[in-house]
Amino acid sequence: MTNFLPISKKDMNDRGWKQLDFIIVSGDAYVDHPSFGVAIIGRLLEAHGFKVGIISQPDWTNLEDFKQLGKPKYSFFVTGGNIDSMVNHYTVAKKRRRKDVYTPGGKSGHRPDRASIVYSQKIKEAFKKVPIILGGIEASLRRLGHYDYWDNRIRRSILLDAKADLLVYGMAEKQIIEIAEALQSGLSIKDLSFIKGTVYQSATIEHIYDYEMLPSYDNILASKKEYARSFLIQYKNTDHVKSKTLIEPYRHTYVIQTPPQEPLTxxxxxxxxxxxxxxxxxxxxxxxxxxxxxxxxxxxxxxxxxxxxxxxxxxxxxxxxxxxxxxxxxxxxxxxxxxxxxxxxxxxxxxxxxxxxxxxxxxxxxxxxxxxxxxxxxxxxxxxxxxxxxxxxxxxxxxxxxxxxxxxxxxxxxxxxxxxxxxxxxxxxxxxxxxxxxxxxxxxxxxxxxxxxxxxxxxxxxxxxxxxxxxxxxxxxxxxxxxxxxxxxxxxxxxxxxxxxxxxxxxxxxxxxxxxxxxxxxxxxxxxxxxMYYTEIDPRTMENVYVPKDPREKAIQRALIQYKNPKNYTLVYEGLKKAGREDLIGYGKKCLIKPKQQPYEFNSIHKKQKRNNGKKKSKKRK
Incomplete structure (x- = not known):
């Protein structure tokens, strides 16, 4: 057990530790493999001499689950898991998934929707003054104002909704160690505005130079064109060589994204x-x-x-x-x-x-x-x-x-x-x-x-x-x-x-x-x-884009790819009729499906067959 990172007080006692430096809270079960972000960050902190423990899939209805390893000396790291918790929970049709491969036994329901937000808020209840740092794919891709498919609206930066102190985006090895060493040296979490690959909140922007101002959150809420413009600026600023600091204004604060961290050698x-x-x-x-x-x-x-x-x-x-x-x-x-x-x-x-x-x-x-x-x-x-x-x-x-x-x-x-x-x-x-x-x-x-x-x-x-x-x-x-x-x-x-x-x-x-x-x-x-899906605009050209959003049309498009499947016949037939492509309904080599069989014609043929069968049986009896 001690070969794994500590997950309990017993594990800490076995190592002679009274307090951890950092605690990682994750929406996934603990898998100690480099394909899992929690394992990489935990092992990297360990390699740099920090005491780190892991709380996996805590019961978010029970505050004691977040206290099981005690209070960390420096901060909590919070992640929704290897994939976004909403993608983990719901299909594209917004139906609840039955399985979760990141949970023991594949059982679903062991993490909340929007796990990073829920975990952060629970930690704030348990330990009011301990810093919270968000990371992982859920935080990384929601670091600024973003379209949320499940709410069908623009949501704020996850940093604000989670009420966290800092967010690391991208592959976070360098950021995490720089943050850990800064906190160890005595710096406050509020002073960490200089670390690349992070997002933080500030009431003022007087300390920032060489930045690009994004459209405000109110503006991207009000205008799809402004949202497309904001997205394009972000899309262009993902390179560690050229990118600038990005600032997204909110009514009473600013969310500030520092330039991307340098890739690992x-x-x-x-x-x-x-x-x-x-x-x-x-x-x-x-x-x-x-x-x-x-x-x-x-x-x-x-x-x-x-x-x-x-x-x-x-x-x-x-x-x-x-x-x-x-x-x-x-x-x-x-x-x-x-x-x-x-x-x-x-x-x-x-x-x-x-x-x-x-x-x-x-x-x-x-x-x-x-x-x-x-x-x-x-x-x-x-x-x-x-x-x-x-x-x-x-x-x-x-x-x-x-x-x-x-x-x-x-x-x-x-x-x-x-x-x-x-x-x-x-x-x-x-x-x-x-x-x-x-x-x-x-x-x-x-x-x-x-x-x-x-x-x-x-x-x-x-x-x-x-x-x-x-x-x-x-x-x-x-x-x-x-x-x-x-x-x-x-x-x-x-x-x-x-x-x-x-x-x-x-x-x-x-x-x-x-x-x-x-x-x-x-x-x-x-x-x-x-x-493009949300705005129906290509942000690169600002030209309109056709986007299939009607559930019936989406079902037809999907069915057309599997047109041979008998279960898809009705949808394929409907799609071909709507498009005026009746030439693809028939018996020819180029046809996708056969014509619908008319009930009257079917009944007539069926009755004729019964009559013929009856005559054959009569002859046999004679």
Missing amino acids: TNELDTVYSLPFQKDYHPIYNKQGGVSAIKEVKHSLVSNRGCFGGCSFCALHFHQGRTIQTRSIDSIVEEAKELTKDTDFKGYIHDVGGPTANFRKKACQKQIKHGVCMDKSCLSPKPCNNLEIDHTEYLALLQKLRNVDGVKKVFIRSGIRYDYLIYDKDKSFFEELCKHHVSGQLKVAPEHIAPQVLEKMGKPNQEVFEKFKDNFYAINKKLGLKQFLVPYLMSSHPGSDLYAAIQLAEYLRDIDYQPEQVQDFYPTPGTLSTC
């Missing part, structure tokens, strides 16, 4: 992943069936952070940023060797990657000095002329992992950016990918095929995917392998009207593919697509 990232993680959930969960979220990551390896892919519906832009950060090959290989010692390891490394598996270097050399471009995408709609496309290092990493004793197979499941891959003139990685690293199926994410939808998604045009698909099957044929592509598709994204949805259905008909799963667009905090 390779050595720093290696250090983080070499911390003494137990690589498992805490043993107290054994009787409850364990924590299933560990299954996907326990035998996987993280090789990078950040993504310059630029997908509009992805929150990585706001959280991890566009600058690629990589671990060294030696660090990853050493972790693989440790994996082979696990009694549950069967020889298969499930994944080697990150947000995008095949990004192992910065998009271009200009980023080193000048940062990422504010107004350009590296890959969409076409690759930038400065983009450096190179799989050499990633290929070398995979080759070394394959040669580790005890490793039978190394798979890549975290996502290949297929356009980046197909632009690489050296095809050696593509061939080795197919030969060694695909488990029968390779999942890729074209998302759609209609040009106006792909443009809003920040995805390449259809021709790029077609080229990738053709190359994939050609290589597999050459290797004598029978492997398949599994395309991820999304319905109801901003820009997708009924005609675009039908266009996608026709494409699926032509390639004879019926997806088992379809993702309906989910407007989560912090994405460009969510801004």
Whole structure:
């Protein structure tokens, strides 16, 4: 038990500790693995000599749960968990989820809605003067005024609603240690206005220079155009080189976001992943069936952070940023060797990657000095002329992992950016990918095929995917392998009207593919697509965007992607009729569905068959 961070007074006593320096309160069960933010922050504080404990999934109706480890010397850190608590609780249809993979036994209901806010308020009740610092994805993506899909309104900065003292955004290793050391030195939490990658509240802005003023909260409440303008300013200020301090005015206060923290160097990232993680959930969960979220990551390896892919519906832009950060090959290989010692390891490394598996270097050399471009995408709609496309290092990493004793197979499941891959003139990685690293199926994410939808998604045009698909099957044929592509598709994204949805259905008909799963667009905090969903404006151009919001139309768009499913017949029929595409209803090869069978015609045929059957029986009797 003592190999895990303390979760009880007994654990503290076993270590001879009377008081903790920091207590982390989390909406997730405690899993001591580097894929879980709580584990990283806890182990990092421990490595810097701080006494840290964890309160996981406290009963928010019981104040004593927040007092179980006593009063920390410096502060509480509060997080909703590995994903936003509202996303964790609700489907895109706003229906309550039945399972929670971050809870023992997969049971739902073990954290409140808006967990960061509720936990912070409870801590304030229990310990009025102890500082509270928010972190994690929920705080990071709600750090300023934001559209909330579940309330269908603009909410204030979560810092204000939680009544917390400070918020850290992004991947917070550097901020956390700087904060911890500042508090240890005797500084007040109110004095920590100089730390990059944080958000704080202030009654005055006289101490700030070189800043950009955002539209006020009142203005973004009153005007969708002002909200779009505010979002674009934030969207452009996510790079550590160019970004300015952002100030969001409220009626009686200011919420101030300092520029982003610098990304971790390779050595720093290696250090983080070499911390003494137990690589498992805490043993107290054994009787409850364990924590299933560990299954996907326990035998996987993280090789990078950040993504310059630029997908509009992805929150990585706001959280991890566009600058690629990589671990060294030696660090990853050493972790693989440790994996082979696990009694549950069967020889298969499930994944080697990150947000995008095949990004192992910065998009271009200009980023080193000048940062990422504010107004350009590296890959969409076409690759930038400065983009450096190179799989050499990633290929070398995979080759070394394959040669580790005890490793039978190394798979890549975290996502290949297929356009980046197909632009690489050296095809050696593509061939080795197919030969060694695909488990029968390779999942890729074209998302759609209609040009106006792909443009809003920040995805390449259809021709790029077609080229990738053709190359994939050609290589597999050459290797004598029978492997398949599994395309991820999304319905109801901003820009997708009924005609675009039908266009996608026709494409699926032509390639004879019926997806088992379809993702309906989910407007989560912090994405460009969510801004478009709420405002019906593309903030980059301020032009209007068609957004499917009517539940019936969204259901039709989703059904069209799975038009062969008999359960979807009524919705598909309705959609084709509305779009004037009756040519797709019939018996021809190009038709998606057959015509509705008329009841009169059906009854007539049925009666005729009964009469004929009756005559046959009479003849047999004779």
